[in-house]
Amino acid sequence: MKTAIKGILAALTTPFEDEKIVLEKFGENIQKFNRTGLAGYVVMGSTGEAPFVDDHESELLVKEARRAASDDKIIIAGTGRDSAEWTVKLTNRLAEAGAEAALIKPPYYYKSRMNYEALKAYYTEVADRVKIPVILYNIPQNTQIWLPIDLVVELSSHPNIIGLKESGGSLAYLGEVVSRVSPEFMYLTGSGSILFPALEMGARGAILALANVVPELCVRLYELYQAGNREEARKLQYRVIPLNRALTETYGIPAIKYALDLRGYYGGPCRTPLLPPDEKVRETIRKFLQELA
């Protein structure tokens, strides 16, 4: 396993046509991404319409990702279901299919019950029983749950929990976690709007929806920072924020897919209930892309 994840990973979209998965388009997208400096791919992250895809389809997607990805790209699968039992079953099935690590969001349907002890029990049981390493996933926008900082620190010493993707966008959270866990624990930001300050605060890398649409810019920002060129990194960060906000907050996955279509990848429609962007949204996306070209 390439446990030393760093740099930029793309949280891939899942291609559909008439509500069905189009595997070949998925593979073609990945082959194009192979030519970029991306470090790897997340299949069935939040950008991948994960809760829209059943277990069998998930397996097909991971197999295709592994087949299409070049050898140097890590494949991480989003495998979180609401019970530990189901999550373990799905994770091990996707490990067989080629996933090298599992990105696992917290259970969130019974959120009033998801206190420290419940979340600890869930992640511990899952990490104990799955065959690939676990990456914790904090995404309060969708789950209404913040993984408690103390819990992340406690879980970071589990031998099979190797990192955290944090999509809430809090650098206070980042700073406290990074300063309290061992250096091997990988902190990855999930927000393309704070990549630069997250690296400055100690993040190892990022898993980004934005890296679907403008992978080159995300990688360049990372490299500028690595090269110590903060001034240019900050400027590039400023430049991508408006597009990133449009794609991830204001308009969501339908807009990401539209942007992919514009950029020469396959975007296509989402599954219902995510509806196509209207012309006003499309115009906004075109404008932001042109400004970045």
Place this chain on the structure above:
Amino acid sequence: MKTAIKGILAALTTPFEDEKIVLEKFGENIQKFNRTGLAGYVVMGSTGEAPFVDDHESELLVKEARRAASDDKIIIAGTGRDSAEWTVKLTNRLAEAGAEAALIKPPYYYKSRMNYEALKAYYTEVADRVKIPVILYNIPQNTQIWLPIDLVVELSSHPNIIGLKESGGSLAYLGEVVSRVSPEFMYLTGSGSILFPALEMGARGAILALANVVPELCVRLYELYQAGNREEARKLQYRVIPLNRALTETYGIPAIKYALDLRGYYGGPCRTPLLPPDEKVRETIRKFLQELA
């Protein structure tokens, strides 16, 4: 299909042991419930740990419910997944297995996108494509989504949408929906604490977690109301509210299962991450049950 649902249905718990489903306990519970005045059963409702159970397990549960239930009891299955596609697939599979209607909560992972049009598209596509009637399911405690009243009214004219289970507990919502839809549309409350006033405002019946634990009292309250004995109905309503709040709000499914164990049914543990009730919770439940005995 017994479309004329009325009276009290129980939202059944799903029996587990060591994280595995115990089908025979599920059947035994149902056989005991057959002797009560319950009108039917919901399999994999929110009380049934629905998001913890995969598609194959769901099929086994519905088959067992159909096998164990007496002929006069309707079997409704919770079949909502986040995409229309997956929901259709699961619903039709469970229809084959014996489900007579589908109770479908709204998609809620991408909740910032779940506006009127998205929810309408979801329910319309699902209702168009499934082989059994659809019951809408409003449960904002878990989904953070209120189905808009105007949407419920609009969807009520779809030939394959036959009713609504409303668990948010709003009688204003009830009053407006009932007065704007046709009399055939079935409004069912999902809260055992407001059964009496819900009937008074026009609800046809109820699907209740409480009806697992004290089915006799729920049925008696319904019958008192039907008989025009509002004074006794109100008194009985007052008596069950504290237990219902403890079971459904304060402590949740682990407490419901403990109460089932006390009442001679199989409760057992939940799947992780729902943790067993501690002694203080158990004592509270025992006390409330004794007061109702």
Place this chain on the structure above:
Amino acid sequence: MKTAIKGILAALTTPFEDEKIVLEKFGENIQKFNRTGLAGYVVMGSTGEAPFVDDHESELLVKEARRAASDDKIIIAGTGRDSAEWTVKLTNRLAEAGAEAALIKPPYYYKSRMNYEALKAYYTEVADRVKIPVILYNIPQNTQIWLPIDLVVELSSHPNIIGLKESGGSLAYLGEVVSRVSPEFMYLTGSGSILFPALEMGARGAILALANVVPELCVRLYELYQAGNREEARKLQYRVIPLNRALTETYGIPAIKYALDLRGYYGGPCRTPLLPPDEKVRETIRKFLQELA
């Protein structure tokens, strides 16, 4: 003090013109309301733009209300500020000015700190130190705080706390409070959409924004219920729900004031930042009023 509040009270609007209070319009409205069957008036409730009005203005409003109101109408003042100290000071000043009871919402700026003990300390200190009786006020729409049921029950035994206005609209809450407090404790609903079922569950009366606009209908509904005519009460309840939802949920105080203008009272503008209703809103309000005429 007319502690035996029952029936329907109006939560009055506060008349403004060019951002200034227009006291004479306030008095004229009250004189018109005197001819209805309303039991009294709330000055500076949530409908009265309470947080927009300073202490001196509050005093003028209470004095004018007392002057204009007929003797049989009780005057209740909204006096809740965020600290006990300020609330006590304002309450006693308004008691001098003629307020007969104080309606007190919980402090809500530091809401993450407003646990059981903090709310208990607040209400206890206030009730100990003010010269008029206190009515608790649950309005989670605006405060994001639900007064815990157990706290309401505990506070109900304080000699200077005489009742509760509950605007969250929960009949489960109503049922549990009413069945656990002494019969002298006055439970008043704050929602015109659930007046009928609230009375059925044990409410003593109501404080309603809706009672500004259609006081006659609110009073008639109350009287129908008192006379045992549930069928007509339910029908009337259904009829007023759409208007009430428009006024209190969808459009708010600017729409209430527009409706007052249409009904021959003074409505006028709100203080900034509450903006005037646009023509689409005004048309909706006109339509609902015509349907009720």
Place this chain on the structure above:
Amino acid sequence: MKTAIKGILAALTTPFEDEKIVLEKFGENIQKFNRTGLAGYVVMGSTGEAPFVDDHESELLVKEARRAASDDKIIIAGTGRDSAEWTVKLTNRLAEAGAEAALIKPPYYYKSRMNYEALKAYYTEVADRVKIPVILYNIPQNTQIWLPIDLVVELSSHPNIIGLKESGGSLAYLGEVVSRVSPEFMYLTGSGSILFPALEMGARGAILALANVVPELCVRLYELYQAGNREEARKLQYRVIPLNRALTETYGIPAIKYALDLRGYYGGPCRTPLLPPDEKVRETIRKFLQELA
């Protein structure tokens, strides 16, 4: 007016004893703070229990702050009330008393109405009518309102709006605002946990609760950053995060006041309903302070 605010300002606590303001303690604290490198003071910010203090008391506090502060320290007053009218009246009264700028949070009681247009109307009317410059204040923890980025950008061109204090802690927000407004517009972070990355992203300074308790460390972090010593700035940032989280998130103002007492300032009790910290909280605060000593 010292419009060129930069560096670190303390959001002062308000000293009470037996629920009454103790002005001399307020002055003594400020005289001690005068010896630090703080750039100024905020009177009646969120840390100052602003909603607990009436208009007359606010005036006394500002006068005392102006009297006690050395000439080089700017005095900013929190003056936001829910209506523009009241806010203008209070702001101009406090301008007379010595406030040099006004920090104004959005109205939040009628938050479902506080859309873009309402907030724009509020801030525009206030800024037009007050005699001192306005600083916008984004504090969603307490108000549940995020000032829209586009609104901040639009308001930044108002001649009497000079900056923004952002306490939500979002660096994406910071990055977008800073890159879209003129360089004169002052972006101040309100979170002591992200001071370092906020400066890196373009913040001009900070208004901090933390700067009450450890003003020296806050100033040192700022100076390290100004000197280009990012490594040490980051390390110091890590060190203060746990204390800052305890003071501002986990325990709040009562803990800040306890820490002030330990550090040789006057902390004292809060007004009811903010209750004194228990021994466990006090021990945590002592521990964090010792680790920083």
